[in-house]
Amino acid sequence: MTTRWKRLGMAAASVALIATTLTACSTTESGSTTSSASADGLTPVKLQLQWFKQGQFAGYLAAVDQGFYRDQGLDVQIVDGGTDIVPQTVLAQGQADYAIAWVPKALASREAGAGITDVAQVFQKSGSRQVSFKNANINSPADFRGKTVGNWGYGNEFELFAGMTKAGLNPASDVTLVQQQFDMNGLLSGDIAAAQATSYNEYAQLLETTNPATGQLYTPDDFTTIDWNSDGVSMLQDAIWANTEKLNDQAYKDQTVKFIAASLKGWAFCRDNVEKCRDITVAAGSTLGASHQLWQVNEVNKLIWPSPEGIGMIDESKWNQTVEIAKSARNAEGSTVLTQDPDAEAYTNEYVTQALDMLKTDGVDVTGESYTPQEVTLEEGGK
Structure with missing residues (x-):
């Protein structure tokens, strides 16, 4: 950035x-x-x-x-x-x-x-989310510390930075920011630990993808989702x-x-x-x-x-x-x-x-x- x-x-x-x-x-x-x-x-x-x-x-x-x-x-x-x-x-x-x-x-x-x-x-309501695999143990913005965090930029990332600010994290030093494409490939490949998504688009892309471990589509149980509405930093x-x-x-x-x-x-x-x-x-x-x-x-x-x-x-x-x-x-x-x-x-x-x-x-x-x-x-x- x-x-x-x-x-x-x-x-x-x-x-x-x-x-x-x-x-x-x-x-x-x-x-x-x-x-x-x-x-x-x-x-x-x-x-x-x-x-x-x-x-x-x-x-x-x-x-x-x-x-x-x-x-x-x-x-x-x-x-x-x-x-x-x-x-x-x-x-x-x-x-x-x-x-x-x-x-x-x-x-x-x-x-x-x-x-x-x-x-x-x-x-x-805000449709923005931050999504990670459940086994990454990222349950709140505070858990971003030391992790690779994806963001789209272009003015779409404000709630993410608000969540980190509220959690007391310095985005310049406490996390590794990754420029994320407008898809979920970075999360699926393991390059990003917590990826930016909207509830209506990119999150669905995850649920449309086959889990190689099971041969079935991923389900919501495979992921942890941080909803900025619930975190108190949602923006119109x-x-x-x-x-x-x-x-x-x-x-x-x-x-x-x-x-x-x-x-x-x-x-x-x-x-x-x-x-x-x-x-x-x-x-x-x-x-x-x-x-x-x-x-x-x-x-x-x-x-x-x-x-x-x-x-x-x-x-x-x-x-x-x-x-x-x-x-x-x-x-x-x-x-x-x-x-x-x-x-x-x-x-x-x-x-x-x-x-x-x-x-x-x-x-x-x-x-x-x-x-x-x-x-x-x-x-x-x-x-």
Whole structure:
């Protein structure tokens, strides 16, 4: 980790490359996007994802597939992310109308000057985990001492450093940090003792792998998982971010309410139609298999539902916890994610509240109080 939290402003050249490929919107002198109605009267809207299309984003894919955006007068194009794409930067530079990003890394970008605002907090729980083989005897962050610890970087590792900080570990000297690929091969090969994972993706990759000792797939009993929610250092993750400057424009404000309403309706649809959303995600071009995508949609639902205050509402206490951890947890170089509190425009419940009122009027269940997850059987390789 050679710079402050893994080059938070990173990849300007990559963002410039992205800009050349996004052609549906024009750009004003101030750098904000403007949209003109398409031939069918719909307003073109561009959504920048944090990663490639997968179950993590099933609600947005469903909103396209089921016509929820179209019902709001929007023609939404969903753009893949990747390791060299910073969605909040794409948004701030006017190359997308909205973006999906984890809160701490987006706040770091905002502190660095990106004009972005969290307008709907979709994930209410963290999906981040640190996973080890059970025989490694790693049962808490304190047990990382003297071990090889994997992290992805790119702003995805903040909770890991928060957990080590809370446990009194110095990540520069008490552990051996390993740059981890976005898979679990390092753990499976023995190169990493504790590997970073999300509950909905990389953890499933382990359970889709054959245990050479038994000839059967690995099971949860083979691993020990540290859940940052339980450890008290969880941070808010997937949120819908809007362009702060454009929120001064009434047309963009109205569009934002409509976009949020349709997106949240998509997530309510995926709560109630897990198999259908698996099929939508696979059809959208994911290279991951059907059982893996079913697992993803089911696990992501657990991070969203139930939402007692309404899906997308930003909980002030969870926001404050994210900010405090971002200001206090230190990486291997002693740096923190944030150096000060974000300003008042960093988040707002104004638009999601209006969107929820629209959905409730239409009879959509926006709290999911009776939600129960499914049991998913993974196949080898996630097929």
